Amino acid sequence: MLFLFFITSGLFLGWSLGANDAANVFGTAVGSRMIKFRRAAIVASIFVIIGATIQGAGTTQTLSELGSIDALGGAFTVALCSAAVVTWMTYKKLPVSTSQAIVGAIIGWCFYTSNTVDYSVLTVIVTSWITGPVLGAVFSAFLYF
Numbered sequence: 001m002l003f004l005f006f007i008t009s010g011l012f013l014g015w016s017l018g019a020n021d022a023a024n025v026f027g028t029a030v031g032s033r034m035i036k037f038r039r040a041a042i043v044a045s046i047f048v049i050i051g052a053t054i055q056g057a058g059t060t061q062t063l064s065e066l067g068s069i070d071a072l073g074g075a076f077t078v079a080l081c082s083a084a085v086v087t088w089m090t091y092k093k094l095p096v097s098t099s100q101a102i103v104g105a106i107i108g109w110c111f112y113t114s115n116t117v118d119y120s121v122l123t124v125i126v127t128s129w130i131t132g133p134v135l136g137a138v139f140s141a142f143l144y145f
Contacts, residue, residue: 009079023090078102
């Protein structure tokens with residue numbers, strides 16, 4: 001029974017990530033009544049599941065290299081904290097990066113438990129946060145001109 005309680009934070013995290021990402025993708029289309037909310041929810045659900053299945057292993061491996069969470073309670077806490085941050089920021093209509101919330105929760109757990117954080121992995125993650133938008137801007141400017 002306790003195991004089912006611990007799963008709830010993972011479900012909450014999945015819901016908050018899905019709500020945030022679906023709002024980013026379909027918010028304008030649903031708000032302008034271009035498509036119905038139900039259709040947007042179904043399409044987003046299908047592709048979120050496909051994306052998690054195809055590319056979830058790589059993300060999981062990178063995050064497990066960042067820092068170790070060696071207890072079920074730790075996994076519960078990390079999922080709950082990142083889900084709470086994403087939900088709160090989405091509710092406040094503030095832009096939020098779900099990857100930053102999860103990475104921050106993992107680093108916080110590692111500091112709390114005195115586990116080591118692999119700063120080389122953190123450097124790679126932060127570099128991708130910076131280079132992604134820069135490369136997007138470069139390619140969009142190139143395509144525009």
